[in-house]
Amino acid sequence: MSYNIQITKVEQSRVDTLDFDNIPLGTSFTDHMFICDYDNGEWGNPRIEPLKPIPTHPAAMALHYGQAIFEGMKAYKDSDNIPMLFRPYQNAKRLNLSANRMGMPNVPEELFVEGLTELVALEHHWIPPQLGSALYLRPFMYADEAFIGMRAATRYKFIIMASPAGPFFSKRIKLWAEKQFIRAAQGGTGEAKAAGNYAAAIRPTELAKAKGYDQVLWLDAAEHKYIQEVGTMNIFFKINGEFITPKLDGSVLDGITRKSVIDLLQDKGYKVTERLIAIDEIKEASKNGTLEEAFGTGTAVGIAYIQSIGTDEGEIYISDESPVGIDVNDTLNAIKTGKIEDKFGWMTKIEQELA
Ligand SMILES: Cc1ncc(COP(=O)(O)O)c(C=O)c1O
Known part of the structure; x- marks a missing residue:
C-alpha cells in the first residue's frame, strides 16, 4: 500500500440497525467514508472518517x-467471506475520463x-450476504473552491461512500423512445459520468413515467433516429441470433x-456487433x-429485460422467448460472488486484514 490513509473509526457501528432482508433503496449508508482533498495541484490528506x-x-x-x-x-463477498471488487480499475479510468471532459484533476x-x-x-460487515445483494460504492469528485467566475476550480474533494443494496428483482421494463428531449449530442458530455447529465434526464424521465413507462430510451440528438442508451443502462438487442449494441461514439456511457x-x-459463442442502430430497424425486426x-x-x-418500447408511432413489442441475457446475468453474478472461476481476471480480492 503506497498511500498513508489515516483511519478514524466510529465509536459504535450502526450496522446492527440495518435489516439486511429489507434494505431501503439508497437511504442507508455505512459508518465511514473515504475522503481526500485536492489543493495546490495535488491530492493530499487521504483519510477514512465517520460519515457526516x-x-x-x-x-x-x-x-x-x-x-x-x-x-x-459494487463490492461482493465470495463463499469464504472475502470481500471482492468488480473491475475497480475500469471505474478509476472512467472517473478520469469524466474528469478530463469536465476540466477536473485526475485521481491516481x-x-x-x-x-x-x-x-x-x-x-x-455491511456487505449483505443475501443472493443478489451487494455493497454499492459511490466514488465522486466535486469542486469545493469558493469562487464566482467561469473557470476550472483549483480545489476539489474526492469522496467514496458506501450504501448496502438489496437484490434487484427485475420485472420486464417498458421504455419510452424520447424524441423531444435529448441526453447527449456529439461533442457534448454524454460519455462522462457528470452530475449534470443526470439532472437533465430527470424531467424527461418523469414525463415518461407519467405516460406509464419505466425509463427513457435516448435517441441521437441530430436526427432522433439512432438508439443511444437507457436511463442508467446500456442496451442490447438480439436480432436473428446476433447481438447488437450501440457503438461508443462519445455520447454513450462506456458501461x-x-x-x-x-x-x-x-465467450458463449454469440456474435456481438457494436454499431449504429436505428429505432426503425428495431420496429421492423419486431414486426x-x-x-x-x-x-x-x-x-x-x-441485466434488465425489456418488454416493449413506446414511440410516437405506437408500441414496439419484444419477444421473451430467447433469454440469453438471463444466462449471461447468472454467469456474471456467479463470477462476482466467486461461485465460478474468474477466468477474465475481473475480481479484485481485498486481501488486507478485515476490521
Ligand atoms: C447513463 C448510464 N449508462 C450506462 C450505465 C451502465 O454503466 P455500468 O455498467 O458501468 O454501471 C450507467 C450506470 O452507471 C449510466 O448512468
Missing part, C-alpha cells in the same frame, strides 16, 4: 458551474483503488457491465419476428 455532512461554502463552484462527477460500483488510479479497498475492508456482457456473450430479445445492462440492476 461536509460544510459547504455557498460559492462552492460545483453548486454553480456543475464540476461534479461520480462512479457507481492507485489512490482510487486503495481508498476503495481500505473502506471496504473496514465496512465489510462496465456493457463491456463485461460483450465478453461473456462472445417481422426477428427481434428475439432486448435488455439493459448496468451496475445497479445487472
Whole structure:
C-alpha cells in the first residue's frame, strides 16, 4: 500500500440497525467514508472518517458551474467471506475520463483503488450476504473552491461512500423512445459520468413515467433516429441470433457491465456487433419476428429485460422467448460472488486484514 490513509473509526457501528432482508433503496449508508482533498495541484490528506455532512461554502463552484462527477460500483463477498471488487480499475479510468471532459484533476488510479479497498475492508460487515445483494460504492469528485467566475476550480474533494443494496428483482421494463428531449449530442458530455447529465434526464424521465413507462430510451440528438442508451443502462438487442449494441461514439456511457456482457456473450459463442442502430430497424425486426430479445445492462440492476418500447408511432413489442441475457446475468453474478472461476481476471480480492 503506497498511500498513508489515516483511519478514524466510529465509536459504535450502526450496522446492527440495518435489516439486511429489507434494505431501503439508497437511504442507508455505512459508518465511514473515504475522503481526500485536492489543493495546490495535488491530492493530499487521504483519510477514512465517520460519515457526516461536509460544510459547504455557498460559492462552492460545483453548486454553480456543475464540476461534479461520480462512479457507481459494487463490492461482493465470495463463499469464504472475502470481500471482492468488480473491475475497480475500469471505474478509476472512467472517473478520469469524466474528469478530463469536465476540466477536473485526475485521481491516481492507485489512490482510487486503495481508498476503495481500505473502506471496504473496514465496512465489510455491511456487505449483505443475501443472493443478489451487494455493497454499492459511490466514488465522486466535486469542486469545493469558493469562487464566482467561469473557470476550472483549483480545489476539489474526492469522496467514496458506501450504501448496502438489496437484490434487484427485475420485472420486464417498458421504455419510452424520447424524441423531444435529448441526453447527449456529439461533442457534448454524454460519455462522462457528470452530475449534470443526470439532472437533465430527470424531467424527461418523469414525463415518461407519467405516460406509464419505466425509463427513457435516448435517441441521437441530430436526427432522433439512432438508439443511444437507457436511463442508467446500456442496451442490447438480439436480432436473428446476433447481438447488437450501440457503438461508443462519445455520447454513450462506456458501461462496465456493457463491456463485461460483450465478453461473456462472445465467450458463449454469440456474435456481438457494436454499431449504429436505428429505432426503425428495431420496429421492423419486431414486426417481422426477428427481434428475439432486448435488455439493459448496468451496475445497479445487472441485466434488465425489456418488454416493449413506446414511440410516437405506437408500441414496439419484444419477444421473451430467447433469454440469453438471463444466462449471461447468472454467469456474471456467479463470477462476482466467486461461485465460478474468474477466468477474465475481473475480481479484485481485498486481501488486507478485515476490521
Ligand atoms: C447513463 C448510464 N449508462 C450506462 C450505465 C451502465 O454503466 P455500468 O455498467 O458501468 O454501471 C450507467 C450506470 O452507471 C449510466 O448512468
